[in-house]
Amino acid sequence: MKLFKSLLAATAVTAICMAGPAQAETKRIALVVKALGIGFFEAAAKGAEEAAKELGDVEIIYTGPTDTTAEGQIEVINALIAQKVDAIAISANDQDALVPALKKAMQRGITVVSWDSGVAPEGRQLHLNPSSNPLIGNMIIKLAADHLPDGGDVAVLSASATATNQNIWIEEMNKVKGDYPGINVVATVYGDDLADKSYREAQGLMQTYPDLKAIIAPTSVGIVAAAQAVSDAEKAGQVNVTGLGLPSEMAGHIETGASKSFAIWNPIDLGYSATVLAYNLATGKAEAKPGAEIPMGRMGVLTLNETNEGAMADPFVYDSSNIDDFKDIF
Amino acid sequence: MVSSFKSREAILGAAILALVLAIAVRFPAFVAPSNLANVFNDTAPLIILALGQMVVILTRCIDLSVAANLALTGMVVAMLNTLMPNLPVTTILLIAVALGALMGLINGLLVWKLKIPPIVVTLGTMTIYRGMIFLISDGQWINAHEMSDAFKGFPRASVLGLPMLSWIAIFVVVFFVILIGRTSLGRAFFAVGGNPHAAVYTGINVGQTQCAAFVLSGALAGLTGYLWVARYAVAYVDIAGGFELEVVAACVIGGISIAGGIGSVGGAVLGALFLGIVKNALPVINISPFWQLAISGSAIIIAVAFNATSNRPKGRVILKKAEHAL
Numbered sequence: 001m002k003l004f005k006s007l008l009a010a011t012a013v014t015a016i017c018m019a020g021p022a023q024a025e026t027k028r029i030a031l032v033v034k035a036l037g038i039g040f041f042e043a044a045a046k047g048a049e050e051a052a053k054e055l056g057d058v059e060i061i062y063t064g065p066t067d068t069t070a071e072g073q074i075e076v077i078n079a080l081i082a083q084k085v086d087a088i089a090i091s092a093n094d095q096d097a098l099v100p101a102l103k104k105a106m107q108r109g110i111t112v113v114s115w116d117s118g119v120a121p122e123g124r125q126l127h128l129n130p131s132s133n134p135l136i137g138n139m140i141i142k143l144a145a146d147h148l149p150d151g152g153d154v155a156v157l158s159a160s161a162t163a164t165n166q167n168i169w170i171e172e173m174n175k176v177k178g179d180y181p182g183i184n185v186v187a188t189v190y191g192d193d194l195a196d197k198s199y200r201e202a203q204g205l206m207q208t209y210p211d212l213k214a215i216i217a218p219t220s221v222g223i224v225a226a227a228q229a230v231s232d233a234e235k236a237g238q239v240n241v242t243g244l245g246l247p248s249e250m251a252g253h254i255e256t257g258a259s260k261s262f263a264i265w266n267p268i269d270l271g272y273s274a275t276v277l278a279y280n281l282a283t284g285k286a287e288a289k290p291g292a293e294i295p296m297g298r299m300g301v302l303t304l305n306e307t308n309e310g311a312m313a314d315p316f317v318y319d320s321s322n323i324d325d326f327k328d329i330f
Numbered sequence: 331m332v333s334s335f336k337s338r339e340a341i342l343g344a345a346i347l348a349l350v351l352a353i354a355v356r357f358p359a360f361v362a363p364s365n366l367a368n369v370f371n372d373t374a375p376l377i378i379l380a381l382g383q384m385v386v387i388l389t390r391c392i393d394l395s396v397a398a399n400l401a402l403t404g405m406v407v408a409m410l411n412t413l414m415p416n417l418p419v420t421t422i423l424l425i426a427v428a429l430g431a432l433m434g435l436i437n438g439l440l441v442w443k444l445k446i447p448p449i450v451v452t453l454g455t456m457t458i459y460r461g462m463i464f465l466i467s468d469g470q471w472i473n474a475h476e477m478s479d480a481f482k483g484f485p486r487a488s489v490l491g492l493p494m495l496s497w498i499a500i501f502v503v504v505f506f507v508i509l510i511g512r513t514s515l516g517r518a519f520f521a522v523g524g525n526p527h528a529a530v531y532t533g534i535n536v537g538q539t540q541c542a543a544f545v546l547s548g549a550l551a552g553l554t555g556y557l558w559v560a561r562y563a564v565a566y567v568d569i570a571g572g573f574e575l576e577v578v579a580a581c582v583i584g585g586i587s588i589a590g591g592i593g594s595v596g597g598a599v600l601g602a603l604f605l606g607i608v609k610n611a612l613p614v615i616n617i618s619p620f621w622q623l624a625i626s627g628s629a630i631i632i633a634v635a636f637n638a639t640s641n642r643p644k645g646r647v648i649l650k651k652a653e654h655a656l
Contacts, residue, residue: 195562204613252475
């Protein structure tokens, strides 16, 4: 395995060295992912290629380890430093373990940005979050409200009561629920990210609140289980299941109508934005510092906070109109 | 002996009745026949697994690999279904039962031939089976839209007003009533757990009987694997995570002695139903999730305390005729 990886890295280095001198002007941006062969990251690479085409003088090196380990990514980073790429845009397997290798890269003049899954501030120039907690909190209740013009009762099916991200999103949701008049959040229940428990909790919600109009599940296991519970109760169309989920997992439930729409970040946009940001930093068109506003092409502008982090956009909404384009991607 | 089992079941039955009535006061719709049928359907997998676990516990063993067995079988049949969508459900069922039985056999042989303590064996195989799910699926999910309609439809198909899932549970209960009450294997389970040394003298092969119990438990776990995945229309690595403990809890609440040799089909079924009602009712009557955990846990401890105080007879007569002959 190790030998295979080294060979792979060496081959990549040779290939790049041979290609390099021919196009000295081209900026070479490496998109480093958690592991190769994952649909989500293949989609991000597609976005990076789109950005490269748009920018013109960019060559994308899509790479990553064969399994999701920090060591694997360190080997890849070292190979990239040896090749003297212009920028590294990485989705990290470990936020601390990669810092020394990435610091070394920055000392050699390589631009380093992290995206999707971040690196500690000292190991990168900026971090691109797919979205932000307030945006997600707003989106999940907006998804429910969009299909309820006359308002109604909605309930939240969360993962476990101790899941930090779930609690933050629900908290953010509760902060903005006043913006959606008529929408009444009646309960929050916990499915512990188990299909059977989430299913039962969804059944319980429908029994306790016969007028329930929507179940908001910001968890990929919960949303699928709740959608199944709704179709089994033959309430597809009456109770809308929404929240955060993956298109491949939700496609069947969009088809049956148990879920009208749901959201998750779009990996194509994410790869695209990361590439444009890395390009703008590497060419000196922008500088990463707290408060800076860095353009990211068609996705608008990234505003950095005090730790040089920024949020790309609202989570992307999937419904019957676009689910088929994405269900095979991730 | 028989009377103590009877009273035990009567008490559990009364507790369930009291529980249902208490829930009905707060939420009358809960006792509607259609909802009670729903609760039974929801508890069906637990009943099936609890019966398999019962025979294992009767022989002084424990099977912690049931949930992992269920998950692996479920993943295998779900993958099979995506590769060959036209495979009939009967074939899928046979494959699931056979695969589950094979995994049970591995447990059984390790316990029988290598004399490794059952808790160690099944703890190990539990981890192995869970790992294998990841290896065969690559961590990917099998989703609702990838499964065929026939595959998903079978446990839901309504026969005489009840879904197939419930009917299968009823069938398994009847099978166990006959197995435990009418066959020599059924009696051997009690004999091996009650007094293994005495069992040897009566010509019972202790290891073989334990192995048979594991195979039975494994086969039922495999069967449930298909039913589970088809019912929830999703297969992933963590499916039924921690469910093995619920199965053991159902047995303990049902009065099956962890020390082996004591238990009944009725007890296991009532134990599973008790847990099923608690789990289904608490979300409906708006009890906080933390209290739900505390209530389920208290039920288990009360049941164990009850087991410990109900005097276990010092010596029990397994073969009355033989003893009188001496």
